[in-house]
Amino acid sequence: MILSQYRSHLVKFQSLIALVLLCIGIGLLSDKFFTVDNGWNVMRQISVNICISVGMTLVVLTGGIDLSVGSVLAIGGAIAAGLLKFGIEIPSGNLYIGFTLLGSILGGLVIGSLLGLFNGWTITKFKVPPFVATLAMLTIARGFTMLYTKGFPISNLGDSFAYIGTGWFIGIPVPVWISAVVIVVAIVITQKTALGRYIYAIGGNEHASKLSGINISKVKIIVYGIAGMLAAVGGIIVTSRLDSAQPNAGMSYELDAIAAVVIGGTSLSGGRGTIMGTVLGALIIGVLNNGLVLLNVSPFWQQVVKGGVILLAVIIDKANSKND
Amino acid sequence: MLAAHHISKKFSGVTALDDINLELPAGKVTAIIGENGAGKSTLMKILSGVYDDYEGDVIYKGNKVRFKNPREAQNAGIAIIHQELNLVPYLSITENLFLGRELKNSVGFLDKKAMRLKAETLLQKLKLSVPADTIIADLKVGQQQVVEIAKALLYDAEVIIMDEPTSAISESEVEILYGIITDLRKENKAVVYISHKLNELFKIADNYIVLRDGRTIESGEMKGMTHDDIIHKMVGRNIDIIRNSNIAKEKNVLLKVDNLCLGKAGNAQKNILNNICFELYKGEILGIFGLMGAGRTELMEVLLGLHPDLTKATITLDKDIVRFTSAKDAIKAGMALVPEDRKKDGLILGLDIKTNISLSSIDQHASTGLIKHGAELTKAHHYIKALRIKTTSEKQTVKNLSGGNQQKVVIAKCLATKPKVLMLDEPTRGIDINAKNEIYKLISELAASGLGIIMVSSELPEILAISDRILVMAEGCMTGEFEAANATEDNLLKAAIPKTI
Numbered sequence: 009m010i011l012s013q014y015r016s017h018l019v020k021f022q023s024l025i026a027l028v029l030l031c032i033g034i035g036l037l038s039d040k041f042f043t044v045d046n047g048w049n050v051m052r053q054i055s056v057n058i059c060i061s062v063g064m065t066l067v068v069l070t071g072g073i074d075l076s077v078g079s080v081l082a083i084g085g086a087i088a089a090g091l092l093k094f095g096i097e098i099p100s101g102n103l104y105i106g107f108t109l110l111g112s113i114l115g116g117l118v119i120g121s122l123l124g125l126f127n128g129w130t131i132t133k134f135k136v137p138p139f140v141a142t143l144a145m146l147t148i149a150r151g152f153t154m155l156y157t158k159g160f161p162i163s164n165l166g167d168s169f170a171y172i173g174t175g176w177f178i179g180i181p182v183p184v185w186i187s188a189v190v191i192v193v194a195i196v197i198t199q200k201t202a203l204g205r206y207i208y209a210i211g212g213n214e215h216a217s218k219l220s221g222i223n224i225s226k227v228k229i230i231v232y233g234i235a236g237m238l239a240a241v242g243g244i245i246v247t248s249r250l251d252s253a254q255p256n257a258g259m260s261y262e263l264d265a266i267a268a269v270v271i272g273g274t275s276l277s278g279g280r281g282t283i284m285g286t287v288l289g290a291l292i293i294g295v296l297n298n299g300l301v302l303l304n305v306s307p308f309w310q311q312v313v314k315g316g317v318i319l320l321a322v323i324i325d326k327a328n329s330k331n332d
Numbered sequence: 333m334l335a336a337h338h339i340s341k342k343f344s345g346v347t348a349l350d351d352i353n354l355e356l357p358a359g360k361v362t363a364i365i366g367e368n369g370a371g372k373s374t375l376m377k378i379l380s381g382v383y384d385d386y387e388g389d390v391i392y393k394g395n396k397v398r399f400k401n402p403r404e405a406q407n408a409g410i411a412i413i414h415q416e417l418n419l420v421p422y423l424s425i426t427e428n429l430f431l432g433r434e435l436k437n438s439v440g441f442l443d444k445k446a447m448r449l450k451a452e453t454l455l456q457k458l459k460l461s462v463p464a465d466t467i468i469a470d471l472k473v474g475q476q477q478v479v480e481i482a483k484a485l486l487y488d489a490e491v492i493i494m495d496e497p498t499s500a501i502s503e504s505e506v507e508i509l510y511g512i513i514t515d516l517r518k519e520n521k522a523v524v525y526i527s528h529k530l531n532e533l534f535k536i537a538d539n540y541i542v543l544r545d546g547r548t549i550e551s552g553e554m555k556g557m558t559h560d561d562i563i564h565k566m567v568g569r570n571i572d573i574i575r576n577s578n579i580a581k582e583k584n585v586l587l588k589v590d591n592l593c594l595g596k597a598g599n600a601q602k603n604i605l606n607n608i609c610f611e612l613y614k615g616e617i618l619g620i621f622g623l624m625g626a627g628r629t630e631l632m633e634v635l636l637g638l639h640p641d642l643t644k645a646t647i648t649l650d651k652d653i654v655r656f657t658s659a660k661d662a663i664k665a666g667m668a669l670v671p672e673d674r675k676k677d678g679l680i681l682g683l684d685i686k687t688n689i690s691l692s693s694i695d696q697h698a699s700t701g702l703i704k705h706g707a708e709l710t711k712a713h714h715y716i717k718a719l720r721i722k723t724t725s726e727k728q729t730v731k732n733l734s735g736g737n738q739q740k741v742v743i744a745k746c747l748a749t750k751p752k753v754l755m756l757d758e759p760t761r762g763i764d765i766n767a768k769n770e771i772y773k774l775i776s777e778l779a780a781s782g783l784g785i786i787m788v789s790s791e792l793p794e795i796l797a798i799s800d801r802i803l804v805m806a807e808g809c810m811t812g813e814f815e816a817a818n819a820t821e822d823n824l825l826k827a828a829i830p831k832t833i
Contacts, residue, residue, distance in 0.1 A: 196702070212682045216679055220659070
């Protein structure tokens with residue numbers, strides 16, 4: 009009895025334990041790891057992945073998946089940068105609308121949300137499997153990004169925009185603040201709101217949820233909308249940090265996000281998982297990336313190691329849920 | 333034929349079986365009797381090779397055996413028909429029957445012709461009149477159960493274990509099943525029959541073995557035993573079967589359904605439900621009886637606002653004409669449904685009791701947007717107490733509850749929405765007799781408190797025992813209405829049997 013309790017605690021904190029062990033390991037091998045600078049560096053690097061993977065967690069909890077987040081990230085960043093720098097110009101109507109910093113950021117977020125809502129709409133209205141619907145959006149959003157930027161980066165966005173990705177606020181990098189806010193809001197949604205309940209319920213048993221009077225379509229559309237918006241948040245951070253909106257930004261970021269979700273113990277079939285788990289998953293990936301760089305491991309090996317970690321995480325998770 | 337000596341089995345320290353002994357002679361039907369949790373399923377899983385880590389010996393045809401997996405047991409001649417259906421939904425009947433033991437021709441390709449032929453013969457024997465290449469998903473649950481039985485009969489099993497084989501099939505199919513069992517007995521097979529329905533056991537079993545709390549309590553011949561004897565041995569105490577006591581009521585119409593029709597998707601000509609009209613009074617228990625496929629479940633679904641595009645009806649609830657376009661609408665208006673399949677349609681198995689109870693009514697506690705956990709907890713405690721849900725805590729995952737307690741959680745979820753009409757579809761399916769009585773008592777109490785109750789059931793004794801009035805359905809139509817006092821098994825069945833066959 010005591011042993012099994014002990015074991016269940018161990019299972020609960022396995023990601024945390026893995027993270028701590030990983031940190032100790034890298035710390036022993038490299039004296040550059042446990043420095044304040046490197047700490048902030050890691051945190052800043054993973055802030056983008058945290059934004060995306062938090063949205064991804066919500067989607068995966070409903071039993072879905074969102075492959076479009078990388079492309080939505082790109083278009084969110086590009087729109088924000090474009091609006092700030094060029095505004096909207098309609099030559100035929102002789103019309104020009106300029107955007108403030110806040111306005112352009114909002115513009116990026118609105119576009120991200122709309123694309124996410126569109127995902128949700130096709131998934132619920134036409135019963136397109138999430139994998140396919142968001143795969144299509146992956147291409148569509150990338151295409152629109154190319155069209156909007158004409159294939160060129162939009163750069164030199166000014167100091168106030170750069171503050172988002174590179175600035176500090178009360179001794180903490182701004183992107184870390186942003187990801188912290190995203191995490192807190194997401195935890196409140198999942199734990200304290202009816203929407204959160206419905207997200208878990210739908211992932212656990214969609215049909216029973218429907219019979220219980222839950223509006224499945226509404227919940228799913230909202231969730232994909234949130235995922236799109238958070239991808240755009242990530243896009244704005246990336247754009248700001250580079251001081252440039254790259255048309256090919258965020259390529260394959262969806263894979264890192266899914267990895268974080270999976271390592272964090274969220275079940276890909278839905279209904280089971282936590283935001284904190286995903287945050288730990290993102291931290292593990294971040295620390296691993298950072299550690300492998302510090303240890304001068306070749307980038308090719310880095311990929312192999314990362315894949316192995318994902319696989320290992322899922323195997324451990326399966327073994328644990330089997331023992332339940 | 334098959335015997336077990338001193339079998340014990342533990343699950344992570346908890347004893348499930350404790351020194352079990354049993355004999356299954358050839359040419360006899362042995363009933364295994366016990367409440368849920370008595371260890372019946374665990375024992376059957378040991379005999380059929382699902383578990384191989386047990387203490388004690390299994391003796392098969394005089395030899396000591398220890399099956400490592402179900403396949404080994406199957407090959408040796410032990411077949412089990414599980415309570416839960418184990419069919420692949422998108423494969424045909426034939427493909428399911430031969431899954432894992434496909435017939436091959438000389439080149440090594442599938443011999444589809446031979447397989448179809450054999451499947452057809454088998455289906456004919458079991459009187460299932462559908463083509464052998466029908467996809468499983470297109471079959472009703474009862475028909476799927478018959479396929480499950482066919483699977484066990486396909487290879488010449490010597491020992492056939494049936495775990496609750498009648499939980500999903502109608503009376504007429506039960507008769508067919510009895511015929512099959514009688515044939516098996518003649519062919520000198522050993523049949524194990526597990527059922528909660530004691531009447532069945534008296535009809536079909538030769539011997540009985542009573543399990544209680546993982547131990548063999550008694551075994552012997554069925555002959556000479558009475559209903560009460562068996563119940564007494566099962567639970568170790570007597571139970572009063574609750575009779576309906578709700579007589580003489582004011583007739584306040586609560587729900588009035590006029591000309592309810594449900595069309596079939598993609599087929600304008602054929603209706604699933606035709607011109608259904610009935611009234612439900614406040615405080616009344618209205619039983620709806622019908623054989624499988626009569627449209628009972630569909631009627632409940634329509635009344636919960638599912639299939640809005642295919643439904644035509646005038647529904648009056650509490651003097652207001654209502655129109656439901658979704659389950660959400662219907663629940664808001666005061667309808668609630670305890671669905672037929674609680675695991676599939678009623679519960680989120682992976683979530684805890686509290687969350688399941690508040691699932692339909694969580695917005696009551698989230699007026700500010702944030703859930704008031706205190707109020708939610710109070711409600712969960714209230715229902716756990718009021719419905720006598722046996723659990724250590726409201727945080728217990730519902731997956732780990734017994735069938736009866738799971739059903740109570742579903743009922744609690746419905747009650748939490750403060751319904752006017754509570755519909756229960758086969759509320760006691762697959763739960764043990766003690767829990768059944770609890771549910772009956774609960775239904776009576778709820779009716780007494782003023783709820784209108786519609787109870788769908790295919791178990792005649794049950795529907796006769798607790799309904800005030802009984803409607804009978806056949807082929808999507810109402811074919812009879814009986815006051816409880818005038819209803820008998822005979823006239824209900826007569827009304828329920830389709831005329832067109």
